[in-house]
Amino acid sequence: MAEIVRSVKGTRDFYPDVMAVRRWMFDIIRDVSTRFGYQEFDGPCLEFIDLYAAKSGEELVKEQAFVFSSPGDDMLTLRPELTPTLARMVAQRQYDIPLPLRWWSIGPFWRYENPQRGRTREFYQWNIDLVGTEAVAADAEIVAVAATFLKETGLSSEQVQIYVNNRRLMDEALSSLEVAKELRPAVFKVIDKLDKLSEKEWRAYALEIGLSEEQVGGLQTLVNAQDLWLKSDELVEFFELIKIFGLEDYVSFNPKVIRGLDYYTGIVFEAFELGGESRAILGGGRYDNLVADVGGNRLPGVGFAMGDVVLELVLQDAGVIPEKLGHTPQVLVTVFDEATIPESLKAAEEIRNAGYRVVVHPEADKLGKQFKYADKLDISVAVILGPDELKENLVAVKNLKTRDQVTIGRGELLSQIEKFLPSLP
RNA sequence: GUGCCUGUAGCUCAAUGGUUAGAGCGCCUCACUGUGGAUGAGGAGGUUGAGGGUUCGACCCCCUUCAGGCACCCCA
Numbered sequence: 001m002a003e004i005v006r007s008v009k010g011t012r013d014f015y016p017d018v019m020a021v022r023r024w025m026f027d028i029i030r031d032v033s034t035r036f037g038y039q040e041f042d043g044p045c046l047e048f049i050d051l052y053a054a055k056s057g058e059e060l061v062k063e064q065a066f067v068f069s070s071p072g073d074d075m076l077t078l079r080p081e082l083t084p085t086l087a088r089m090v091a092q093r094q095y096d097i098p099l100p101l102r103w104w105s106i107g108p109f110w111r112y113e114n115p116q117r118g119r120t121r122e123f124y125q126w127n128i129d130l131v132g133t134e135a136v137a138a139d140a141e142i143v144a145v146a147a148t149f150l151k152e153t154g155l156s157s158e159q160v161q162i163y164v165n166n167r168r169l170m171d172e173a174l175s176s177l178e179v180a181k182e183l184r185p186a187v188f189k190v191i192d193k194l195d196k197l198s199e200k201e202w203r204a205y206a207l208e209i210g211l212s213e214e215q216v217g218g219l220q221t222l223v224n225a226q227d228l229w230l231k232s233d234e235l236v237e238f239f240e241l242i243k244i245f246g247l248e249d250y251v252s253f254n255p256k257v258i259r260g261l262d263y264y265t266g267i268v269f270e271a272f273e274l275g276g277e278s279r280a281i282l283g284g285g286r287y288d289n290l291v292a293d294v295g296g297n298r299l300p301g302v303g304f305a306m307g308d309v310v311l312e313l314v315l316q317d318a319g320v321i322p323e324k325l326g327h328t329p330q331v332l333v334t335v336f337d338e339a340t341i342p343e344s345l346k347a348a349e350e351i352r353n354a355g356y357r358v359v360v361h362p363e364a365d366k367l368g369k370q371f372k373y374a375d376k377l378d379i380s381v382a383v384i385l386g387p388d389e390l391k392e393n394l395v396a397v398k399n400l401k402t403r404d405q406v407t408i409g410r411g412e413l414l415s416q417i418e419k420f421l422p423s424l425p
Numbered sequence: 426g427u428g429c430c431u432g433u434a435g436c437u438c439a440a441u442g443g444u445u446a447g448a449g450c451g452c453c454u455c456a457c458u459g460u461g462g463a464u465g466a467g468g469a470g471g472u473u474g475a476g477g478g479u480u481c482g483a484c485c486c487c488c489u490u491c492a493g494g495c496a497c498c499c500c501a
Contacts, residue, residue, distance in 0.1 A: 009492070063498090064500085114426080114498090115492095115494090117493095117495085123501065280501075305501060308501080309501070310501065334459095334460090366458080367459055370461085375462060384460080387459095388459080398460075403461090
């Protein structure tokens with residue numbers, strides 16, 4: 001065998017069984033998004049690097065984006081995230097698009113990371129946004145979309161939880177601790193680190209960025225204040241609404257959730273798996289200045305993003321991915337010999353027109369071989385049209401799962417297949 | 426971008442520095458010229474990730490490189 005050119009580091013090959021899982025996940029995403037009235041959109045995978053220079057974090061562009069110069073010497077990048085593209089698209093048509101807009105998208109993104117489990121260089125990301133309103137109802141709706149999605153994958157509220165916080169609330173709390181404004185981004189980082197460090201390490205880290213002993217103590221109290229949300233009118237209203245959605249099991253307040261990105265201004269949330277490795281599945285929040293940052297007028301919005309890689313791992317560990325996925329063929333029409341090929345093709349077409357997934361064996365191999373092939377493809381029904389059957393205008397239909405085989409009149413082919421395959425999955 | 430661990434058949438793994446690198450599963454053929462998951466017999470499949478070095482001799486030791494995993498970083 002000649003040497004096979006290897007695949008690019010951090011990319012994945014989607015063989016049919018893997019592709020079927022992706023298809024299944026994406027179908028739920030599409031279903032939930034559109035049922036909430038969101039419209040699908042997409043942008044280009046290639047963008048000028050300038051689009052990301054404006055915002056979206058230095059690190060993301062400088063160290064994690066695939067940047068290259070085109071033959072025409074433009075500095076291009078493979079999109080590392082969608083939000084700037086969304087902001088541009090909205091800004092370009094600000095006065096034509098009915099607001100608030102509800103848009104969703106799923107597509108490939110690239111980041112130059114060190115690949116490991118749950119992290120690749122090429123991944124798919126679901127983005128969904130509600131732009132043009134500051135209403136708390138919008139925050140609640142977006143979180144409801146996320147919760148509904150998780151629920152419909154089969155994950156229970158014991159397996160996954162969406163933790164919600166509010167940056168305005170945290171800002172106020174930090175004010176009462178007399179934390180200087182310049183220090184806040186660093187403090188948010190400290191909060192973010194809480195679960196990753198030991199208490200001792202965490203205290204040292206907090207002191208290191210310039211907090212006093214007193215402030216560290218206050219911060220510690222703060223991040224454990226499970227009732228803190230009662231001080232935020234927004235969050236009180238938010239949780240009222242989540243209850244109306246009937247999703248309160250999936251959503252809870254958590255003062256430790258803060259999010260790394262700078263552009264969040266209000267509510268922030270992250271979905272975590274509870275058991276196992278407590279990985280972050282999706283994350284988002286309210287951003288009120290994003291469109292303004294790319295040169296449009298101020299437009300408030302709320303949304304989230306979810307990567308496919310971690311999601312799939314979580315779903316796999318939770319055991320909620322259905323066994324039978326994909327559209328493997330249901331019926332194999334065998335081919336007895338050269339002379340009967342037309343009859344087999346005719347029968348296949350008939351079954352196909354009835355809505356079943358049908359394959360015809362490409363050559364007149366021994367029947368045993370053809371059956372074996374059907375087994376490997378997990379095909380349930382085989383149709384046999386040999387000289388004996390054809391002579392009497394009959395057809396043999398075999399249920400490969402139960403080993404039942406019947407020989408019937410040629411005209412009863414479809415009704416017999418329907419008996420063996422009662423439902424069309 | 427940094428550090429650590431691991432790369433042997435399609436898969437899971439064996440093989441003190443010493444003949445021709447083995448096993449299970451899987452795959453192909455046959456027993457089975459009109460019937461598949463069992464059984465038996467046979468067969469194919471390897472530049473031991475790649476390249477270099479040490480050695481009389483390397484899957485084994487050393488260096489480089491590639492890939493995967495783990496941690497950091499960051500995040501989806």
